[in-house]
Amino acid sequence: NKKGFIFDLDGVIVDTAKYHYLAWKKLANQLGFEFTEEQNELFKGVSRKRCLEILLEIGNREATKEEFDTWMIDKNVDYLEYIKNMDASEILPDVPKILQFLKENNVPIALGSASKNAQPILEKVGLLHYFDTIVDGNNVTKAKPDPEVFLLAAKQLNVLPENCVVFEDAVAGVEAANAANMVSIGIGDDKVLSEAQFNFVDFTEINTDFIKELLEK
Ligand code: B16
Numbered sequence: 309n310k311k312g313f314i315f316d317l318d319g320v321i322v323d324t325a326k327y328h329y330l331a332w333k334k335l336a337n338q339l340g341f342e343f344t345e346e347q348n349e350l351f352k353g354v355s356r357k358r359c360l361e362i363l364l365e366i367g368n369r370e371a372t373k374e375e376f377d378t379w380m381i382d383k384n385v386d387y388l389e390y391i392k393n394m395d396a397s398e399i400l401p402d403v404p405k406i407l408q409f410l411k412e413n414n415v416p417i418a419l420g421s422a423s424k425n426a427q428p429i430l431e432k433v434g435l436l437h438y439f440d441t442i443v444d445g446n447n448v449t450k451a452k453p454d455p456e457v458f459l460l461a462a463k464q465l466n467v468l469p470e471n472c473v474v475f476e477d478a479v480a481g482v483e484a485a486n487a488a489n490m491v492s493i494g495i496g497d498d499k500v501l502s503e504a505q506f507n508f509v510d511f512t513e514i515n516t517d518f519i520k521e522l523l524e525k
Pocket residue numbers: 316317318319325328351352353354355356359384420421422423424425426445478
């Protein structure tokens with residue numbers, strides 16, 4: 309039974325949520341309302357378009373099609389400015405340890421992210437070479453919790469969905485992994501990610517014996 313491992317990006321490999329937050333907050337403030345870190349939780353794993361829709365609901369703002377498109381671009385320009393200088397120091401603890409272990413055991417690895425900026429981020433932090441394929445916001449039409457992103461990743465790895473393991477920090481992402489019939493591993497608060505099959509606060513809690521067990525299942 310050939311296994312495949314799929315990693316979400318934001319919140320699993322790097323903590324870009326804080327940069328997304330700063331960029332959305334700047335836009336909200338420009339439009340004349342507040343946007344809190346707590347509200348930013350709703351944005352995790354959610355596509356850029358859907359995030360703006362939610363933001364406008366929060367601010368009780370209407371937008372013409374033109375304004376909507378302009379604000380999407382503005383937000384991303386700001387976000388790109390925040391991530392411009394990202395480097396390996398922003399990799400979340402022990403992520404390379406797990407990637408390295410998988411590589412040494414010839415396990416195929418995919419990225420399964422909603423972000424359209426996934427590839428440049430992996431490049432900046434120096435992890436791109438670990439990934440056999442990248443499926444992100446540029447390749448999928450249906451956002452998480454739809455399983456499309458993970459099913460496409462499995463297909464590209466040439467591994468059956470039921471033999472795939474997914475690491476996710478967002479509720480929508482855990483739902484997507486479950487809907488894809490994959491093993492879901494929640495990274496973060498186990499109360500928030502209660503639908504996940506396994507839960508860890510971060511990768512420092514995951515040892516290679518646990519990964520070995522998953523590989524032998
Ligand atoms: P972008 P993930 C998601 O990435 C983020 O969690 C979410 O907050 C963001 O809106 C989305 O990517 C789109 O990102 O604007 O860069 O295309 O967690 O699925 O890796």
